[in-house]
Amino acid sequence: MVDTSGSHSNPLAQSQGMTRRQVWGIAVLVIAAVLIWMVFAQWPDWLNSILISKKAFLSAILNGLTLAGLYFLVASGFTLVFGLMRNVNLAHGSLYLLGAYIGYEFAEWTGYWLIGVAAGFIILAVVGLVMQILVFRRLEGDDLRQTLVTIGISVVAADLMLAYWGGTTYQILTPGWLSGAIKLPVVTAVRSNGTEVFLVYPFYRLVVLLSAIVIGIGLWLLINRTRIGSMIRAGVDDRDMLSASGVNVHFVFAIVFALGAGLAGLAGVVGGSALSVAPGEDVRYLLASLVVVIVGGMGSITGAAIGALIIGLAEQIGLVYFPTYGVVLTFVIMVVTLAIRPHGIMGRSM
């Protein structure tokens, strides 16, 4: 009896674990099925009346995804730098804005948008390198001073940029092959005469989303599959130990900082083409990446991706369905995350 009960309890416990996983699996399947149905089915009237229209809903989702892509590009550099150096770089937004302006200048000068993008990345990577060598290396180990210095840099940079580029709103023109809208194979409505109305979406935004995914995968491969990546990961876990094992930590720091700054500059050009470039963008993107990184977990690329996804979707859905209180939504998400997981969704205690 005792034996049987003992042997019973074990499979029971196992099957409980299985059922829990199964429940999750079924939940995910159901949600996926509902989403697929929402994308491809023709909506009944009650659903249209709740969510304004299928077109509005799907556009909000797509916009949320592309905005998430942009946020991810900015926040990934931010989170990398923080993870490795414990340095909250509050000048990260200024790097974004500077990248956008430089991209604009180069695109105007050469006439090639791609050169603008490349210039935004390369020049900002150099700027990041200079910042790391001239400023942060001198203040190493003094986190508070480093952070305060970055605030100072961001204030000075904002005024210098305002002095040079003025307050005008710039728009980086995308080349012809990237602009315009395309029809997605999704029917949003059927007209009374039977013709189908397809969802129309700006092509450039899909490119933004795609490039964010590609860069995200690239970063993940860099960090998880390369030698420099393993150094970075080791540095995130234990900086001193990494240094003691013969790795030139300063070199790793410099690489990461340049990469982070370059990504911010790249995001500036890409974002400045999708939206626009104007003074004040620096603070906006700094705030966005702070929220993204806090929600996702400091120092984690996957966390930045998840955080960007949540914040991007929340912002767009909020904007369409409750515009007055939409702004609050992002911060509610942040507060809830901090209450439940103080280190963020993918974060670890430091």
Place this chain on the structure above:
Amino acid sequence: MNINRRTLLALALATGMSAPTLAVAQAESIKIGLLATFEGAFTVLGEDSERGAMTAVDEFGGKVAGKDIEIVKGSSDASPDSAVRAARKLVEQDGVKVLIGPLSGDEGIAIKDYAKTQPDVTFLNGSSAAQDTTLRDPASNFFRFSTDGAQWMAGLGDYAFNEKGYKTVATVAEDYSFPYTQVFGFMAEFCKAGGHVPSKSWVPIGNKDYSSVIAAIPDDVDAIYVALGGADAVNFLSQYNDAGGQAPLIGGSITVDQTVLTAKGRLHDVLVGTPAAGPTADTNDDPAWKEFSEAYKKQNGAFPSPSLFAHAYYINMKAALLGLQEVNGDVSDGGKKLREVLSGLEFETPTGKVSLDENRNAIADMFLTEVTEAGDGTLVNKLIKVTPQVNQTLGIPKDEFLALGAVSRENPSCP
């Protein structure tokens, strides 16, 4: 920005030693505070408003009643609290007795409330154009020689319905008092003419991504009324273009202002042909306007034509200077005499005669315009029609007008 200001404060304290010499200088000069948005999303607008104000100062040769005019600038970021902070600094630290500003709607209401606590200071509006800055619960020392956002819309609703033939219009506007006022002004006429507004979108100031808002606009409206300003307008318009937007646009006063028409980007196609109304028209061929336009262009970084912000700040600054001239620059009585003069002041502006009503809000001519391409490729607002001497109640008896209720997201409504 806080740090910025704190540093300034520290500097101000450090230079406190030189205060005696400054006091000597003060005897010869008249200090006028100039409050505008020199930071944030409305920076361009703030910069142009300064050009307008300085055009008036230059017109007086930098002197009034034999004393030098000393302009002390204060900067806000279009939020009411930053405006009040800047005004307090100008009034309580710099000691200005006359203050021109602010630029934007909610700021105006906040400054009006602040004005009540400073009865010895004379406040003249900048370009802020919310209705309730002067209509309900006004401050006795706050003067608005520029008009409000509902007045600016005079003629547009009629034109859209009768001339353009738009029967249904969706609105997209920023979520604060000035766009409420503009939408009110447009709908007052449009709904009366028989039009319908089935959908109104209110978006936060400084919003960048409008594509979701654009997608939520019903497909079956005849036109979209857009009341957004500065960078917001540029973002909306270029994204509307990218999304393949088909419906024609109707512009709020600041949506098709020079600050937007000169922005760098692909706005040209969506903007040409857009009707709008406001206190100025670029192609106005009145000699007074041309003269003003030429004087304005002497300012640094001026647009091809003065924006309505430059215009509003010019008018208010000019009113202040005319008033100061009349009282011989004497504000030692707490500005009482100056305010008496201002209340009765009536003068010719580049856009016609301006006088004040009993709430100290201007009565002035309004201009119905349409965006066209000028010979040199720049976009300008072509004058279509002038609506003479529009008052704050849009010609409706005051009791009846007040009964329509305060402007808000829901008021007015004609779905």
